[in-house]
Amino acid sequence: MPFPARLSRTSPRKVGLHGRNLLECPVLNKGNAFDMRERDLFGLHGLLPANVTTLERQVARATRRLAALPDNFSRHVALREIQDRNETLFHAIIAQSLEHYLPIIYTPCIGRACRQFSQIWTRPRGLFLSYEDRGRLADILSDPQWDDVRVIVASDGGSILGIGDQGANGMGIPIGKLALYTACGGLDPACALPIELDVGTDNATLLEDPDYIGWRHPRVRGADYDAFIAEFVEAVEARWPRIALHWEDLAGADALRILQRYRGRMCTYNDDIQGTAGVTAGALLAAIRAGAAPVGQQRIVIFGAGGAGCGIADLLSRLMIADGMDPQEARRRFFMIDVDGLVRQGMAGITDGQRPFAQPADIAAEWHVRDPAHLSLADVMAHVRPTMLVGTSGQGGAFTRDIIAPMATGTARPVIFALSNPTANIEATPADLLEWTDGRAIIGTGGPFAPVVFNGQERPVDQINNSYVFPGVGLAVVAGGITRMTDGMFLAAAHALAELSPAAHAHGPGSAPLLPPVSELPAVAASVARALIRQGQAEGVAQPATEAETEAALRHATWTAHYQPYEKVDG
Ligand SMILES: O=C([O-])CC(=O)C(=O)O
Ligand SMILES: [Mg+2]
Numbered sequence: 001m002p003f004p005a006r007l008s009r010t011s012p013r014k015v016g017l018h019g020r021n022l023l024e025c026p027v028l029n030k031g032n033a034f035d036m037r038e039r040d041l042f043g044l045h046g047l048l049p050a051n052v053t054t055l056e057r058q059v060a061r062a063t064r065r066l067a068a069l070p071d072n073f074s075r076h077v078a079l080r081e082i083q084d085r086n087e088t089l090f091h092a093i094i095a096q097s098l099e100h101y102l103p104i105i106y107t108p109c110i111g112r113a114c115r116q117f118s119q120i121w122t123r124p125r126g127l128f129l130s131y132e133d134r135g136r137l138a139d140i141l142s143d144p145q146w147d148d149v150r151v152i153v154a155s156d157g158g159s160i161l162g163i164g165d166q167g168a169n170g171m172g173i174p175i176g177k178l179a180l181y182t183a184c185g186g187l188d189p190a191c192a193l194p195i196e197l198d199v200g201t202d203n204a205t206l207l208e209d210p211d212y213i214g215w216r217h218p219r220v221r222g223a224d225y226d227a228f229i230a231e232f233v234e235a236v237e238a239r240w241p242r243i244a245l246h247w248e249d250l251a252g253a254d255a256l257r258i259l260q261r262y263r264g265r266m267c268t269y270n271d272d273i274q275g276t277a278g279v280t281a282g283a284l285l286a287a288i289r290a291g292a293a294p295v296g297q298q299r300i301v302i303f304g305a306g307g308a309g310c311g312i313a314d315l316l317s318r319l320m321i322a323d324g325m326d327p328q329e330a331r332r333r334f335f336m337i338d339v340d341g342l343v344r345q346g347m348a349g350i351t352d353g354q355r356p357f358a359q360p361a362d363i364a365a366e367w368h369v370r371d372p373a374h375l376s377l378a379d380v381m382a383h384v385r386p387t388m389l390v391g392t393s394g395q396g397g398a399f400t401r402d403i404i405a406p407m408a409t410g411t412a413r414p415v416i417f418a419l420s421n422p423t424a425n426i427e428a429t430p431a432d433l434l435e436w437t438d439g440r441a442i443i444g445t446g447g448p449f450a451p452v453v454f455n456g457q458e459r460p461v462d463q464i465n466n467s468y469v470f471p472g473v474g475l476a477v478v479a480g481g482i483t484r485m486t487d488g489m490f491l492a493a494a495h496a497l498a499e500l501s502p503a504a505h506a507h508g509p510g511s512a513p514l515l516p517p518v519s520e521l522p523a524v525a526a527s528v529a530r531a532l533i534r535q536g537q538a539e540g541v542a543q544p545a546t547e548a549e550t551e552a553a554l555r556h557a558t559w560t561a562h563y564q565p566y567e568k569v570d571g
Helices: 019-023 036-041 055-067 072-085 087-095 098-105 109-115 137-141 167-185 204-208 222-239 252-262 271-289 307-322 327-332 377-384 401-410 430-436 470-480 487-499 518-538 547-557
Strands: 013-015 127-130 151-155 192-198 244-247 268-270 300-303 334-338 388-391 415-418 442-445 452-454 457-459 566-568
Touching: 036 566, 055 072, 055 087, 072 087, 072 098, 072 109, 087 098, 087 167, 098 109, 098 167, 098 518, 109 167, 127 137, 127 167, 137 222, 151 167, 151 470, 167 192, 167 470, 167 518, 192 222, 222 252, 244 252, 244 271, 244 470, 252 268, 252 271, 252 307, 268 271, 271 307, 271 415, 271 470, 271 487, 300 307, 300 377, 307 327, 307 334, 307 487, 334 377, 377 401, 401 430, 430 442, 430 452, 470 518, 470 547, 487 518, 518 547
Parallel strands: 013 566, 127 192, 151 192, 151 244, 244 268, 300 334, 300 388, 388 415, 415 442
Antiparallel strands: 452 457
8 A cells, every 4th residue: 555755844745656656645646736747757647637737726626516516415425535535635625615614524414424434435544443453453553654643533433423333434533533633723634544443333223234344243342342442552652652642432431431541641632521621611711701600600511421521521610610619519510411310429320420520319309300210301400590501412302492491591691502413413403592592592502503593683603513622632732742631731722712702802792603613713723722732831741842932833733735846755
């Protein structure tokens, strides 16, 4: 398989591939934009049509072809094919309009792309490491084509978005996340490696699907699973001492256990736990500036106590503690609801992430409820009357008018973040939430929504997605020599987001969004990266540097989609 020469940040780029191998390397391929000098140099004559074109013309032609397709799913498939052929062209197309293209290559389209990944899969990208590869993971990673890797996104497909176990089809997510690392955070595509850890699947539909590309085996669990992950992490650490290892869409308990096991010894983080928490905390800080109750007065119900829900509770409680609240009091402000209802002390099956937020066993002694053994979302809403409600459940439609009613009456500006993806899994639509709260709710969703017109006023809908955080992490790691990702750094990212908030600087409630628009995600990533590096330096987990040095490093680390001239080296 072809591989690029060691990444050269100088121009021209030194390239060791030749002929068809060069054309088949997506990070180096320019298609018929290879000029005559390069066609001479790399033996491309005859392999390309005579006319030499430009990136601009390639973008225009591809954009026309994409526009003519019937729907965004077809566009997703077509764009992925372009990405597998020519990454520069792929990113040049996307860079025309992040607002237009992110919903196609990422949330929400990526949900369907994962469900149908086996049907639309054509070419290898990244690594599929199956459980049957155990014992040879280090050997697989040793391939020189991965020499330049700086960011890995790894998933075991265990809990993809809000759609559950997708097995090896979950690979759509690491690919999509890394596309955003580049599109928003400027990560050179040669430095990105998506990895699917295929430990089987318990998804019966996939196990019976003759097209399924993954290992046809029930999901490996327990000690065998942990040993496989350990072999993987050790191989990654040995291969790339300066890597950022991003975990994505693992099932809740696995996600937290793996994060806690490895975060102390390498630069690793879980995007669903920490990235989602970072953007949620940033959006809450912005909401407070727009009229929501101050941090010290918040009572927060979190519906869905998996990785994302626990991560949000953890980071928001740190916000409260930083604001001066007693830690124990801060943790009592959270009401987490999972399959067994409100998480209470002494309940069976409480996870490590839930435990600090478990409410007293007798909390409902005075409540009027139907089943005291199972305190439902409705029970908790009626008795707690929260100031903030977060949905991380994957349960489409779970927030009904009756659920929302106690918030609508009890709080001037209730905060409601319905974060589950893709669109069909959202707990309530923005239009309903505004109607049920007489337009007073400050709302956000996990995926993109068009603005809602309420009482003749256009209300923007914030996308509270971890894409406001993780591309900045990649940039910070490459530019700032980050060695660990700490909680303090995610808090710093949240404050950086709040600083960028249009709502924080607006006059009048509800008129301005909480977060900058998706079109500004590259600037957001730069601000987040700056904040992470600064905080990392303060905590001794980033390379010391002056502000000017950090700015230069950020600029140097930011790749943009253009064709570099190539020079030949012996491959
Ligand atoms: O991928 C997204 O859009 C956000 C996310 O991490 C998830 O929903 O699991
Ligand atoms: Mg995720």
